[in-house]
Amino acid sequence: MARVLDWLGQFPGETWQDRWLLSGSDAVGKQWGPPGLTQSQRCRLTAGLGTMIVLRALQPSYAWLCGSRLLGVYDAYRRHNQTEVFARLRRQAEGRGGCDEYGAEALNLLTRMAIVTGKDLLELEVEDFEQYAAARRDSGRTVASLPFAYEILHAVGGLKDAPPTLRQASAPGQLTPAELVDRYQIVHREIRDVLVYYVAERAAVLDYGSLVNQAHMLAGLFWADLERHRPGISSLHLPDGVAQEWKQRARLLSDGRPRRNSHNVLLAVRSFYLDLLQWSLEDPARWSRWAAPCPISEADVRGYLKETRHRQARMQQRTRTLVPVVPRLVAAAEDRLRQAELVLAAARNTEPGQEFTVGGQRYRRTGRATSHWRPTAVFVTPLAEPETRFDAECAESNAFWTWAVIEVLRRTGARIEELLELTHLSLRQYKAPTGELVPLLQISPSKTDHERVIPADPDLVAVLARVIRRIKAPDGKVPLLSRYDGYERIFGPPLPHLFQRVSQHRLQIISPNRVRELLTELAEQADIVDVDGTPLRFTPHDFRRIFSTETVNGGLPIHIAAKVLGHLDLNTTQGYVAVYPEEVIRHYRHFVDQRRAARPSEEYREPTSAEWADFRDHFSLRKVALGTCDRPYGTPCQHEHACVRCPMLRLDIAQVPRLLEIEANTRERLGEAHRMQWLGEVTALKESLRHITEKKKQADRLQQQAELGESGTNALG
Template identity: 40%
Template sequence: MLALICADVIRMHPAWLTVRRSRHFMLSMSAGRDPDGFARLEAAVPPDQWTSRSGGTARVVICAVLATKGGTIQDCTVGDLMEIRSAASKHWNHATRLAYAWLRAAGQFPPDAPASLSRLETFTGQVSIGDLVDRYQLRCRPVRDVIVDYLTERQPSMDYNSLQGLSRVLASNFWADLERHHPGISSLALAPEVADAWKTRLATRTVRRRQPNGTATEASVPRKDAPTLMMSVRAFYLDLAQWALEEPARWGQHAVRCPFPPVSSKKRQKRQKSWSHQRTRERLPHLPALVRAADQHLKDARARLGAVEAAPAGAEFIVLDETYRKARTSNWAADPHRTTTAYLQPDGRRIDLKAAENRAFWAWATIEVLRHTGIRIEEMLELSHHSILQYRLPTTGEVVPLLQITPSKTDEERVLLVTPELADVLSAIVCRIRGAGGVVPLVVSYDAAERVWNPPMPLLFQWQVNGEDHVLSVNTIRKALNEVIEAAQLTDAAGELLDYQPHDFRRMFITDAIMNGLPPHIAQVIAGHDDINTTMHYNAVYPSAAIAAHQAFIARRRSLRPGEEYRVPTSEEWEAFLGHFERRKLSLGTCGRSFGSECVHEHACVRCAMLRVDPHERPRLEEIRVNLIARITEAEREGWLGEVDGLSVSLAAAEDKLHQLDAEVARRSTVVHLGLPSFSQIATRSTQPSQTAWAREGAER
């Protein structure tokens, strides 16, 4: 049968070849069917990939294509490999991707062929707006059409990810929820009770939590993004109303009153800012320890990898006080001693030490790049070999290395200065990923926001998986960071293990830069923010920093003022200062003149504007007014005109003081009483001084 298959007399199904393949199948097919084609392919593939275990399986896949479809390697198509991949299920998944990469690099496929078979079923492309809305199976066709038209109108000003999120809000969170709870609803003009019920449902969401016994329970938790969703729906109504004024024929029939009032997200923003600052304050002091832990973790991983590569297959070896037994490989095409898989003794846990060293290196590189640049995680994964630039200063001729950041969230390109520490990290990355001939391999990446495949580029964050070059994913970066954090065992004040997210390094970079004197507007440019308030939102101000800044301000102010103003007062000056406040106490109230000033009215307090009358002394002030009126009458009867003028001034001042008291009483009467208890109402007990105490106090006076 093997001879008949090699001679293309019979052709077998791919699923049959997966489980019933002869160990001589690949040698027979390559030698008997297309020896020249396999020779040309071997010359184009790196030798280490061709002789590796993954390379051997990839050659088996190519032989299976020839056995099932006939012909030679020149006759292989993309559909052939896709059919082999689907029929072989998980057995040849990685090998099919590697075989596809070989054939595509050799020019076997047309230029418009997919750049890679990696996650071709998972990473779909963009779909139409109608398909985005139809995912939620809306029953009301007119509302479905207006949502599609609205999203079509908004599409030019939005990226695909934002468009997909807005379609989910309007179609799923809003209208599908209304159709589920109010069957038969067919108009955007919502009744007040319907709108209130939807807002109540939007405030919470249902989550499923698995219990220790294996069962799952449902719980209602507050929805953190409820204000954001509400603003999107409100903007939908307001946009329709505005567009109806501009294009009545198209949008006029959909313009209705918005049933949702304005939403304030200040409280949510304050909570988010407080949460962000707290994370930064907890993690920034431990950043040097995390850097040291990442460096040590990488050194330990390299030590384990060197030990397993030096050990023969099946032998035990000890490294870092740990005992391992190197695994054996049954692949005939590979050297049995080339495997890097070992079993940790005594539990026998299987570990790929080469993959562990890979993760340790990229965790170290991620921490170093993020903490020295403050860029976003998606910007870091888009760094390429072309991003490293050189700039020669026109004055001194010095060559300055620069790092070009491609447009990301704000569609703004920027250039960062490369520090010596960052230069060492970038050099280590380039040296690691260089392939044959010292060239950085070209890899394809998937833009999750726009749902498109990017053209092949020499990306820096790439590695080989089963012989094929891949860009690192965000999940891989997070997994590598978690391994370093677990090895570091960093805890907060409560003793909980600290977790570092990639975006935490961006907050720490901005906070540390501003704390060390970098102007906020320069930090805004480096971070790539459109608004400086966003940059200040990232800046976590420490209480100690606020106190130090205040002390520095006081020191600068004292340096500008005469030194004798800050001398220690003498006892006589202190007594005079305290005596001034004692002399401010008057029969009608208190005097408001400042310390060191003399009385300009010669103690005619009723006429003085600095007199602050006590409301309880109103009867005394009324007695003074009555006395002044009587004295003015007497002076007029006796003809003392000079006395009349002076007393009239005092009478006018007394009446002015009474008007001020009346205005104060009227103001206090308009204040709403909150029901707060007075001290006499909340006191646990009250005491009355005895006659002896009154007599003693009078004697002391």
């Protein structure tokens, strides 16, 4: 340390920190210090500099600390500074499941922040974390452990009055109407004030995401664009030439491509002018000076309906394209999950460096048996692709959540926001008049702010039960997490969300972007393509359209489907339903010949209480000897009540003995038919035995689900 002091003493300054900065060493990283040093001299100087850092005499920058390897300095700093706080931080990291490497990196991160800022740990602020993140990104390094460090510091009493997570602290909140308009730097202050007032008025009837779009169209695409091309413009009364030029620009993007939502921009501006005109009649003293002829004529927006029809046609064509390949996607998700579970189980039972086989493919678990680096990671390398290495735990997690997302979306038709807002409290039970418990799924208000409850079939209950069992904490409870709504830019209350997973040693709710990435990855891996070889991709909303198409085409009345989907307008549901030409003809003729003359308006009315009760309780009318008939609502039996052969029969496990009796009787009859040479009867009985075998396999699957707690209402706990 004496050598360091002698060297720094050559520079003027009141403190050693001033002399350090004047030396220029803080900006050169590993090349710091006096020139011409030998390796031995640099080692001595480095040791002395580390001592001065521990004594808090020097505060090097993040860039210097990240570029210089000061072995042992961080541990020494923690031994001599705030030892009690660092001990509590270490216990917090261990209690939250932080592995040796991850917890150590979080402690090193907080140590760097204390060294650079010169603050005590409990005095660190959110801004310090933001500065650290910016410095790390500038140096090309990751900040993966930063959220974990934030949380353990908050848990020991630091970051007072700050949110409990870095995500909540750094998430952008809602902007005021004035802030939304001021993003576009409107020059004319009075017109800027008019826009602010108008946006504030619209805020009462719009959600935040729509309000942001409204401000963007009026302030950004309309008036700011006019000011750029017509400097000095100061009146809403636009000359015809100026209005025409703006409408041409509004129809194009900056790169010259057509703007798909140009009619939305024109409609927003038209509504703005017409609203100002109405206000001028109601309050002339304030608004008469702003009333002006609307530059958007009815002819300008007449193409909106045509554009809407074209957009609807594109969506329906996309749905028709995706419906046939959904079974392939579902099968790929199931196969991928099954393979990932087998690989993970085998890898955990294999020592690092050893090989194992799963499904005929050889793998090697990487690492050394004596290595303590990342003890919780299970890295695996396929021997056929030695350059490829993956984390088996991460692969299994991705496969599971991809499968769960697909199953819930395709069985409920929920929006992506509604899916991610599902909680343990969303599962409910309804006791029918027959005494049967019917599982229900409660969908929280989302786009339309209307809550709805839909019946949950046993397969959906099995999926949700598997999700719940996976996310439960050791105490048997689902952890409480706050979800950030990126559309509304707000955090919800802590709730037991179902779609939560461990990421970077922290429980987090899966984001909408991550859901889209998982679906895209699966479609690419499954090589799902169109008939012309074009790769097909699935989005979460595709499953909503597919669900509505299949339910309505399967016989569910469209006004009931609208309630299940949460649509306020039947036209919206009709736009979702992609029917095929033969179905259009059949439904149209049926509608014209039998219904239109008799009750022209009944098809578009609200369902009555009796109809809701009939729809809710119709399952009780499907009870048969062997179980429950799951044929679509309102349809007759098309299989002459040959339940053993019917794919719609869901076998009751308690009726397996009855099924075995039917099998034995059928085999006796088959023997008799062989003896009597009743060849037609032989063929029929063999077909029955084939279906009985399928029903026995179904019974085995149901029995396995029951043993795992994945079926029936028992899973709701």
